[in-house]
Amino acid sequence: xxxxxITVTVxxxxxxxxxxxxxxxxxxxxxxxxxxxxxxxxxxxxxxACTVHLDGVSVKSCTMFAVQADGHEVTTIEGIAGxxxxxxxxxxxxxxxxxxxxxxxxxxIMASIDLLRxxxxxxxxxxxxxxxxxxxxxxxxxxxVKAVRSAAETEAAKVELGATIxxxxxx
Amino acid sequence: xxxxxxxxxxLRKEDQxxxxxxxxxxxxxxxxxxxxxxxxxxxxxxxRITAINVDEAKRAPGVIxxxxxxxxxxxxxxxxxxxxxxxxxxxPPYLPIAVEHVAYAGEIVACVIxxxxxxARDALELxxxxxxxxxxxxxxxxxxxxxxxxxxxxxxxxxxxWIFDSAAAGTGxxxxxxxxxSEVVIERTYYQQRLIPAFMEPRSTVVDPTGEQLTMWSAxxxxxILKLMISLALSIPESKxxxxxxxxxxxxxxxxxxxxxxxxxxxAARRTGKPCKxxxxxxxxxxxxxxxxxxxxxxxxxxxxxxxxxxxxxxxxADMGAYLGVITSGIPILGAFMxxxxxxxxxxxxxxxxxxxxxxxxxxxxxxxxxxxxFAIERxxxxxxxxxxxxxxxxxxxxxxxxxxxxxxxxxxxxxxxGNYEAATDKALKEFGYDELRAEQKLRRQSGDRVQLGIGVSxxxxxxxxxxxxxxxxxxxxxGGWEHAQVRVLPTGAIEVVTGISPHGQGHETSFSxxxxxxxxxxFDNVEVxxxxxxxxxxxxxxxGSRSLVVGGMAVVAAADKVIEKAxxxxxxxxxxxxxxxxxxxxxxxxxxxxxxxxxxxxxFAVFSAHNMPDGFEPSLxxxxxxxxxxxxxxxxxxxxxxxxxxxxxxxxxRKYVCVDDIGNVINPLLVDGQIHGxxxxxxxxxxxxxxxxxxxxxxxxxSFVDYLVPSAADLPMFTTDRTVTPALxxxxxxxxxxxxxxxxxxxxxxxxxxxxxxxxxxxxxxxPCTPSRVWNALRDAAQGxxxxxxxxxxxxxxxxxxxxxx
Ligand code: FES
Ligand code: FES
Numbered sequence: 008x009x010x011x012x013i014t015v016t017v018x019x020x021x022x023x024x025x026x027x028x029x030x031x032x033x034x035x036x037x038x039x040x041x042x043x044x045x046x047x048x049x050x051x052x053x054x055x056a057c058t059v060h061l062d063g064v065s066v067k068s069c070t071m072f073a074v075q076a077d078g079h080e081v082t083t084i085e086g087i088a089g090x091x092x093x094x095x096x097x098x099x100x101x102x103x104x105x106x107x108x109x110x111x112x113x114x115x116i117m118a119s120i121d122l123l124r125x126x127x128x129x130x131x132x133x134x135x136x137x138x139x140x141x142x143x144x145x146x147x148x149x150x151x152v153k154a155v156r157s158a159a160e161t162e163a164a165k166v167e168l169g170a171t172i173x174x175x176x177x178x
Numbered sequence: 179x180x181x182x183x184x185x186x187x188x189l190r191k192e193d194q195x196x197x198x199x200x201x202x203x204x205x206x207x208x209x210x211x212x213x214x215x216x217x218x219x220x221x222x223x224x225x226r227i228t229a230i231n232v233d234e235a236k237r238a239p240g241v242i243x244x245x246x247x248x249x250x251x252x253x254x255x256x257x258x259x260x261x262x263x264x265x266x267x268x269x270p271p272y273l274p275i276a277v278e279h280v281a282y283a284g285e286i287v288a289c290v291i292x293x294x295x296x297x298a299r300d301a302l303e304l305x306x307x308x309x310x311x312x313x314x315x316x317x318x319x320x321x322x323x324x325x326x327x328x329x330x331x332x333x334x335x336x337x338x339x340w341i342f343d344s345a346a347a348g349t350g351x352x353x354x355x356x357x358x359x360s361e362v363v364i365e366r367t368y369y370q371q372r373l374i375p376a377f378m379e380p381r382s383t384v385v386d387p388t389g390e391q392l393t394m395w396s397a398x399x400x401x402x403i404l405k406l407m408i409s410l411a412l413s414i415p416e417s418k419x420x421x422x423x424x425x426x427x428x429x430x431x432x433x434x435x436x437x438x439x440x441x442x443x444x445x446a447a448r449r450t451g452k453p454c455k456x457x458x459x460x461x462x463x464x465x466x467x468x469x470x471x472x473x474x475x476x477x478x479x480x481x482x483x484x485x486x487x488x489x490x491x492x493x494x495x496a497d498m499g500a501y502l503g504v505i506t507s508g509i510p511i512l513g514a515f516m517x518x519x520x521x522x523x524x525x526x527x528x529x530x531x532x533x534x535x536x537x538x539x540x541x542x543x544x545x546x547x548x549x550x551x552x553f554a555i556e557r558x559x560x561x562x563x564x565x566x567x568x569x570x571x572x573x574x575x576x577x578x579x580x581x582x583x584x585x586x587x588x589x590x591x592x593x594x595x596x597g598n599y600e601a602a603t604d605k606a607l608k609e610f611g612y613d614e615l616r617a618e619q620k621l622r623r624q625s626g627d628r629v630q631l632g633i634g635v636s637x638x639x640x641x642x643x644x645x646x647x648x649x650x651x652x653x654x655x656x657x658g659g660w661e662h663a664q665v666r667v668l669p670t671g672a673i674e675v676v677t678g679i680s681p682h683g684q685g686h687e688t689s690f691s692x693x694x695x696x697x698x699x700x701x702f703d704n705v706e707v708x709x710x711x712x713x714x715x716x717x718x719x720x721x722x723g724s725r726s727l728v729v730g731g732m733a734v735v736a737a738a739d740k741v742i743e744k745a746x747x748x749x750x751x752x753x754x755x756x757x758x759x760x761x762x763x764x765x766x767x768x769x770x771x772x773x774x775x776x777x778x779x780x781x782x783f784a785v786f787s788a789h790n791m792p793d794g795f796e797p798s799l800x801x802x803x804x805x806x807x808x809x810x811x812x813x814x815x816x817x818x819x820x821x822x823x824x825x826x827x828x829x830x831x832x833r834k835y836v837c838v839d840d841i842g843n844v845i846n847p848l849l850v851d852g853q854i855h856g857x858x859x860x861x862x863x864x865x866x867x868x869x870x871x872x873x874x875x876x877x878x879x880x881x882s883f884v885d886y887l888v889p890s891a892a893d894l895p896m897f898t899t900d901r902t903v904t905p906a907l908x909x910x911x912x913x914x915x916x917x918x919x920x921x922x923x924x925x926x927x928x929x930x931x932x933x934x935x936x937x938x939x940x941x942x943x944x945x946x947p948c949t950p951s952r953v954w955n956a957l958r959d960a961a962q963g964x965x966x967x968x969x970x971x972x973x974x975x976x977x978x979x980x981x982x983x984x985x
Pocket of ligand 2: 112
């Protein structure tokens with residue numbers, strides 16, 4: 008099988024690899040790079056377990072080929088924590104008991120971060136609609152919605168206080 | 179210790195690895211030289227295999243080996259059934275890889291072992307299987323007639339008939355007489371559609387055959403049961419098998435199984451001498467992992483004109499699917515004890531016919547038999563209330579067991595230890611605003627509003643905490659229902675708790691830490707809970723049936739208490755006091771009336787060094803305990819929902835949901851609410867969204883997440899969850915199970931609510947899931963023909979493509 012060379016920055020580290028053109032981005036992350044924090048839950052792009060950020064925007068990494076990530080920056084669940092610990096969305100999920108088995112969680116957190124990037128102050132329905140592409144079988148979503156809402160409020164409070172705590176991916 | 183552990187909403191210990199992606203799901207594992215498995219599955223529901231040609235696949239690049247059923251016929255054993263519900267139960271052999279005959283679409287017919295997953299998958303297409311088509315049996319009522327056989331060699335589709343009769347059992351009177359002599363009898367047939375557990379983590383298994391032992395990692399709820407079954411079915415000494423359930427991404431009963439895929443991975447590893455991995459695709463998971471529910475329920479309920487129920491007769495057809503998995507046959511039987519719900523019925527008869535069809539095998543799915551039972555009785559109570567023109571809550575009040583009547587032995591023979599249905603119901607009615615919503619409903623009916631309002635009511639109780647071993651024995655289940663725990667005190671005073679339960683999302687690392695921190699008076703963070711590895715937790719019966727806390731947690735308590743007793747002996751010796759004078763409080767052992775005391779940590783180190791022990795004292799505080807419950811426990815609750823039905827489109831909206839559950843004492847309210855939320859959604863989803871649909875040739879139409887509708891956040895509202903607390907009297911923690919409650923109660927509540935919105939328009943039945951098109955069709959039929967709307971048998975239904983519905 009022909010191989011293509013790609014260079015991708017994943018969680019802040021640049022990697023150059025030979026990949027088969029048909030290799031999915033999620034397979035590249037898991038199998039080639041060992042980034043097993045990103046998970047696979049379906050084969051029809053419905054579940055969202057594989058959600059990562061491509062240049063800061065959330066994508067389902069099972070819907071892309073690895074070669075399409077060539078020259079781009081990918082952030083996974085393993086790369087969002089700042090130097091001082093957890094990303095605020097990770098903290099919000101923990102504090103609101105927004106996960107049970109945890110299988111949807113990496114994708115759910117990545118999608119939620121992107122949701123707040125697009126709309127920093129979503130109401131309940133906007134959060135529900137915004138997470139439509141991510142399935143969870145355990146939580147009934149109630150605490151996930153609460154977590155996203157609380158992350159939004161925490162960020163808003165910080166802005167009000169004029170604090171400059173960095174949010175989002177490490178640059 | 180400033181915190182009271184019991185009842186504290188501790189944040190979960192499990193979360194750190196799960197929110198940062200440092201997880202150990204089985205599919206994450208990579209071992210040196212690991213090979214990958216892909217499986218050929220039958221596209222036919224029923225066929226004879228006449229030839230399999232694997233030559234080309236064997237030559238394909240990256241393929242190491244191809245195995246057919248014939249190749250492994252002598253060594254593959256069979257998937258065992260652990261539950262012969264009757265002495266003459268019939269079952270076809272359930273081979274991991276089919277040899278001559280396939281009985282459902284998705285059954286495995288060959289296995290490719292490749293160097294990479296892609297290489298193995300690529301070779302699947304190169305395998306040629308010749309099939310001779312046989313007619314499939316897809317409908318339960320047809321299966322019962324034996325006109326077409328799902329397994330011709332078996333000679334019948336009937337696996338077993340199981341009967342309970344209260345007159346025969348001495349727990350009640352004769353049902354036939356009650357039905358014959360009662361003023362009102364309602365007769366209904368309810369259909370429990372097939373559901374798919376659809377845990378988010380696809381099943382995955384890795385087997386490492388190197389070294390002295392076979393080690394299997396698997397996405398399972400039941401590592402201990404799996405280990406035993408592997409040993410029995412494949413004749414491997416039990417001591418040579420180790421099973422590990424690492425992080426497991428949900429189960430809901432769907433991973434309470436011993437699977438063909440696990441056996442095949444083991445065989446492949448043994449044959450190749452290399453670690454092998456199999457991970458299913460979602461499509462394979464939906465078609466090949468066991469399904470749930472799938473019953474036809476014929477109910478007859480008799481009562482006086484005043485609404486006092488006089489008898490209940492239940493006749494079930496239960497779909498086993500094509501084979502009996504480890505507990506397939508027992509699932510409907512678990513429901514047998516729950517059809518009488520929270521009520522005082524004088525006469526009861528239950529008959530269940532377990533039938534084979536050419537569909538995926540069924541098995542446990544959240545609630546396992548009990549949601550089906552609760553659905554039937556709660557639907558029937560609503561139908562009876564409508565017949566008598568009585569408020570459905572009032573009817574239930576007239577028939578339920580009053581709180582002062584506990585303990586109460588039911589017509590099904592169970593002893594309910596405690597409960598307070600009045601308190602839970604009153605609280606729910608108040609929080610829901612029942613009277614106000616009834617008033618709004620009346621107004622909408624009067625004005626002929628396009629959007630009608632329905633109020634759904636459901637009560638429930640369930641038998642939780644599987645199970646008293648004696649009871650399981652009386653039901654002919656092969657194993658017991660005890661649980662094991664070990665509490666170890668390390669030299670530094672850190673505590674290790676080993677439990678035989680196997681959590682997969684429930685949060686027992688947290689709740690069991692709370693129990694032990696409370697019991698031993700040590701910091702929560704000093705407790706580590708170990709589980710899910712048969713080499714670490716040598717004994718156990720795993721997690722299902724809402725048993726982990728009520729059985730496993732009690733074993734932990736018993737082990738911790740033994741630690742305290744041992745430590746007292748050491749403390750007395752070291753403090754030179756009489757053992758009777760040693761008092762244990764808040765993690766310290768003190769001498770009564772003095773300020774002398776030692777902490778558990780100090781004692782642990784003294785025991786570790788063992789320099790100065792009492793004569794004859796075995797220098798260890800570590801303690802084991804096995805807990806076998808004396809009875810089930812019986813959580814209960816009242817669930818209410820407000821359903822809006824658009825009578826022009828059939829669209830159904832869940833406007834409000836209030837539940838008050840009584841699960842006794844609560845260790846961690848945060849975890850309990852989470853269990854309720856998730857349970858509610860699975861139950862609501864049965865009522866409104868989900869159905870495993872097969873077409874007329876037996877192909878699963880809902881074979882991907884495009885067609886099998888697992889709801890998203892956008893499909894659901896917020897729920898109001900509340901509690902009353904009536905402690906269980908059958909365990910010293912006073913706790914009851916909570917894992918299945920939400921699912922059990924919510925399905926009937928929702929369907930009752932939908933029907934309550936449209937009953938005055940002539941509709942008194944709608945099949946689940948109540949999709950817009952089904953609701954719309956029911957309304958149209960009622961308007962055109964009037965009279966009772968009877969829906970067609972669900973096995974002949976197609977996915978709803980009705981544009982008016984737009985599911
Ligand atoms: S794995 Fe399901 S959407 Fe990507
Ligand atoms: S936490 Fe299990 S699927 Fe979401």
